[in-house]
Amino acid sequence: MEAEACAERFLWCFARYHWWPDAITSDRGSNWVGRFWRHMCKLLGIDQQLSTAYHPQTDGGPERMNQEVQAYLRAVINQNQNDWDKWVPAAQMALNGRVNTSIGMSPFFAIHGYEPKSPVPLVTEAYAEEYPQHSPETRAKKFVTKLQQITDLCQASMATATQQQERFANRRRNAAERFEVGDKVWLDLRNYASERPKKKFDWLHAKYTISKVLDPYTVELADLPRAAIIGSTSTNSGERGRTQCLVSNAQTLNPHLSK
Incomplete structure (x- = not known):
């Protein structure tokens, strides 16, 4: 994607909702280090933070999140793997709707001030009725089923990751020694x-x-x-x-x- 197209996509997908950021962390791709992008960031007062090879401290978090999103999408994309972009928003919804233990709320709540609507279970009377295979009702059911699959997979994966992080963090933790007055x-x-x-x-x-x-x-x-x-x-x-x-x-x- 050319730098101009990246700028348009950035405006359309991010800036119009959250305004211009103070800094952008990215790799050293040609579209990020080119003259157009560098001058645009300069005019907008955006600090460019380019990552360094083998130093995950810069963009290790986004790269790790990309791996998680890829894992979610593998479960729902088609055999030819050419419809993954259709389900990225669903994965984003699932990630933003889960409570983050670090801040005590979901990212959705932090931005909007209220929790998102809970996913509707698929096994209800409304979905029990059978329709012809290619009818609009059947296609709608398949669409919602995939949304539910992505939501369940995202939340289960994040819960497992949280447990693993807690287990690894506690390996080197020792209980504090108790001191008393006069010691x-x-x-x-x-x-x-x-x-x-x-x-x-x-x-x-x-x-x-x-x-x-x-x-x-x-x-x-x-x-x-x-x-x-x-x-x-x-x-x-x-x-x-x-x-x-x-x-x-x-x-x-x-x-x-x-x-």
Whole structure:
């Protein structure tokens, strides 16, 4: 597709609904790096973000989503595989209608402010009646059946992917160690600015006493040295000399806690 055609399609399919974006991430195809597209983005104030080979951090998300959409379409396209473009909107509807765990709502709700209508089950009295094979009613039933297949497949696939992501993420997660007020802990100062000439001598400066447990990952230490404090050290009570800090559980610090 030529750059001019891409611009027209972009206007027709995206910009008229969502306006011009701040940035566009794309590969380095000739239509994206050509003079027409580059100058158009410059005039519209769009930041071009071109992907780099073997670096999925740039457009890895869209590429992965394209693979998912392809998997959905394989189940409904014809034998010649030449009608896939007809079912892309159905796959998009299914993806946008599913609740995203990251934002707690579906993309459809985030844009429109209300949830989409739930898919209508096909096995109802309205669909039970038989019609001639090539009648308009039969063709309508086949069309809706494919829509339902894509919706079910998309939602099942996304549910499976969510479970796999949760399982992989939990492999390296460990329960946080429980600290109590009065416990002695080492303080890791690698991320603190030091006023002393050699910062390396401040690492694991000393054991400090926990004065308050804010949550399983954050505690408040008493009597911190001046060099270990960053910015304001005022607490809710207005006292100085204490700051919220994260206690490191690195193996090199064991035993990092003594009572």
